[in-house]
Amino acid sequence: MRCVIARFPFDLTKSGVLEAMQGVKPEEVVGESVIIGRRTYPVMQVGQIITRQDRRDFSAGEVVRAMAKLGFTCRSLPPQAAAPARAVDPLQHASAMLGAPPVV
Numbered sequence: 001m002r003c004v005i006a007r008f009p010f011d012l013t014k015s016g017v018l019e020a021m022q023g024v025k026p027e028e029v030v031g032e033s034v035i036i037g038r039r040t041y042p043v044m045q046v047g048q049i050i051t052r053q054d055r056r057d058f059s060a061g062e063v064v065r066a067m068a069k070l071g072f073t074c075r076s077l078p079p080q081a082a083a084p085a086r087a088v089d090p091l092q093h094a095s096a097m098l099g100a101p102p103v104v
Contacts, residue, residue: 003066005051006058012050014070020050032060035073043067043074 003010021036024045032043044055047063064074088096 001066001069003069005047005062005066006053008051008053010051010066012066012070014072017046017050017067017070017072021046024049031077032064033075034064034067035075040075 001012003012018037021039021041024041026039026041027045029040029042033040034043034046035041036046043060043063046067047053047058047060048055050063051058068074
């Protein structure tokens, strides 16, 4: 399948991507990811390997679009941890350290 990544056309196939990623150790996923085989790879790592270009030359969206067209499962950013319900101000923190009952 013909895909354009970083303004360059690439003829990519699912088997070609599987072959290129074989034996590649996945980096830690902190953003968008692609599941190739049984492994989850960061999108930018996959793009770098299949295009042989620097990661600054293409966007994650271009790689996600190409991988989705080839039939790979793409995942967006992982859900963020819930923010604390209420921040503790310095007076409450000091009171807690001294063993005083919490200020409500």
